[in-house]
Amino acid sequence: DSGVTQTPKHLITATGQRVTLRCSPRSGDLSVYWYQQSLDQGLQFLIQYYNGEERAKGNILERFSAQQFPDLHSELNLSSLELGDSALYFCASSGDPSGVRYEQFFGPGTRLTVL
């Protein structure tokens, strides 16, 4: 158990809908990362927050947004969902703002299925 929790585990929704994925980092970790894992694109970095502020941005679509709250949990919002958004979404946390010296710890993921 990495100490990172994600809810829900599974999510099935329809095209055009909006969903929210939730992540709680390991105790004491200030950095939260979001990744998307799909068969064709592999594991792709979406966005990083550190202590409530956006720190780095990757291949995140404009339809997607995220935030980190004062209690350090994070939410990833996916809107106007398309079939191609079906994937595993992982959250990871780290105690290091740069994510360099300390490894990232991954949650179990949320499997999103868009029908």
Next chain:
Amino acid sequence: AQSVAQPEDQVNVAEGNPLTVKCTYSVSGNPYLFWYVQYPNRGLQFLLKYITGDNLVKGSYGFEAEFNKSQTSFHLKKPSALVSDSALYFCAVRDRRTPLVFGKGTRLSVIA
């Protein structure tokens, strides 16, 4: 732009034999290299990392990796494979300023 190549989609090895999972990378600055393992329906688990120092890095579950700067490689190795090592292995790289970039993954199958 930084990138990671894992040239083998699948590696098969007999239990008890040594295993190697290959990884080469490209990065602008000094590389920070990581190996993660993913078991079915689970998140990624950290195995080991190279930040600086000794080129041979030892990690969890008996795994090790050797950083080779001239060949830009960071191959994962284990002297004696176990059936329980069967999983999906990811190599990842970043430099000081860029996010972590993952390879496509290599599926390791250890046959009893």
